[in-house]
Amino acid sequence: MGDQLARAEDFEKKAEKKLKGWGLFGSKYEDASDLFDKAANAYKLAKSWDQAGAAYVKLANCHLKLDSKHEAANAYADAAHCYKKTNIKESVSCLEQSVNLFMDLGxxxxxxxxxxxxxxxxxxxxxxxxxxxxxxxxxxxxxxxxxxxxxxxxxxxxxxxxAQLEQYQKAIVIYEEIARHSLNNNLLKYGVKGHLLNAGICQLCKGDVVAINNALDRYQELDPTFSGTREYKLLADLSSAIDEEDAAKFTDAVKEFDSMTRLDSWKTTLLLRVKEAMKAKELEDDDDLT
The missing domain is CATH 1.20.58 (Methane Monooxygenase Hydroxylase; Chain G, domain 1)
Incomplete structure (x- = not known):
């Protein structure tokens, strides 16, 4: 490790010296870029990630002087991958530079x-x-x-x-759009019921029973096989539990589905939000009666 670090620092010093010295414009930057590349590699072998990232940025600058945008973009990406281990902000900044150059190149x-x-x-x-x-x-x-x-x-x-940020409508539009496009693709159509389930759970989070039932009708029109799935049954059962303000029925429907197909943490989190909202409404209704 120590040997690699010493080698890296040596390469970097030689590169800096090349840049400060005289010489033909192009060859000066070509020689320096070769040395910065060696320095960056040696820093990587020494696991000195910040110094490796900085060497790659210097390499990118040499490539830009030589008008080699493609090589510069790659060097910025290499810098980003080194910084990723120690400095997220620098990593993002280098990736942005890389993106801008690649965009220019089409x-x-x-x-x-x-x-x-x-x-x-x-x-x-x-x-x-x-x-x-x-x-x-x-x-x-x-x-x-x-x-x-x-x-x-x-x-x-x-x-x-x-959906995690409670922007449910935005999530619904995306899931429905992906489901619609997936229907016409033999490889993707098996995922349709999953996308519609996700959209439906976001509908439940909005708490509008009429909108939920309209959505279920729409999903059935979109994919006539959907109403025969366990995903559809779950959404329909949860919708009627919300309509009847029956938290126990809601829990049972979730448990039944989960016993056959494990619900991931995202779905569980959103369904808990729906259940909490039901409980809050129950308390409100109780207050109104007293």
Missing amino acids: RLNMSARYYKEIAELYEQEQNLEQAISYYEKAADLFQSEEVTTSSNQCKQKIAQFA
């Missing part, structure tokens, strides 16, 4: 990939608003490049976080 697929990576970093930090913002940018670019699967993955993340 490499939208690469730009989308790195927007998605920024979104994942914000997700890791539990900054859901920023995560949504970058997943949206990634989804749009993937869509424009017709990479539908990646676009849908990003959209599902947006819907998931929107």
